[in-house]
Amino acid sequence: MFSDELARLSWDDTTAAIAAKTADDVERALRRPKPTVDDFMALISPAAEPYLEIMARLSRRYTEERFGRTVSLFIPLYLTNSCTNSCVYCGFHVANKMPRTILTPAEMEREYAAIKELGPFENLLLVTGENPAKAGVPYLAKALDLAKPHFSNLKIEVMPLATEEYAELRRHGMNGVICFQETYHRDNYKSYHPRGMKSNFEWRVNGFDRMGQAGVHSIGMGVLIGLEKEWRTDLTMMAYHLRYLQHHYWRTKYSVNFPRMCPAENGGFQPNCLMTDRELAQLTFAMRIFDHDVDISYSTRELPAFRDHMATLGVTTMSAGSRTEPGGYACYPEALEQFEVSDPRSVDEVVNALKTMGVEPVWKDWDSVFDKHLSDGR
């Protein structure tokens, strides 16, 4: 399990090693055909800041070699904002007295139809808060069953599950799982997640192993940038985690996402660092140079011009037309959003902007027949 690997890594030593990186380290990393995590540390370090243009060109080259000039589009559907956790940075935390919505099967159907009206989406991400009693595995299985006739690629972003639960949801058409570790700082993790299921660091960080053991085809990961002052250290731990997973579950496809906090949201929580656009660009290029195959995903948390630009330089997956309130497409468009959308453009506007940048939007890059083929080969 990755928690054993993580226990061998020192947060403080890693932070010091990143700060000590030099221009020579950066240039060595840029020359290396298969960069190591140590190279990744150099590429995200302050020493790499003067190399941003070179990194951007390299990132674009690797991305085009592997993905062409394409961006895969997906849309999230929040099924419920009911949650038993108390994450200090989230407005949905259990102590917040607010109306809670759990979409019924009929409401799910209305949402799926409304999404199809927005654009020919085939990639759907189903999102829930963590409420196993009311929105647990049977509820998710129902949502997947109802979605399957309308979408070819179904992913979930829900509470960490047991191996057999992931396997069960795969039988209902689930193809991928996204889970944010939030932070790899074990001690501080507890202070951000004081109560509820999410307070168990080991259960969360080892959830990725359980996904791999269940044969989940696509695993998405990320840290919440802003929780830890030393964001570079957190991202380095994630890079170790990515390499560990690729080594152990090599048939699985991986994606990364870099959600960053803004000062004005987060349920009153003040971020411990604010990442600039330039730093996010550097991180994105560093990740692409570190791993030519990983999907790099940007959500509508980012501003339109920045998303459009980064779609040509390393990003390969994007959401569009997103609503982050449950039932936001048809049933409850006035409900409270989990986070503020910074790219409010319509799906057509996003598509046209990508085409203007010379990037081809991709709606479908997966079919369930592949899953059967892969399962047979396991």
Ligand code: SF4
């Ligand atoms: S971040 Fe997720 S788990 Fe935490 S309170 Fe918000 S909805 Fe619940």
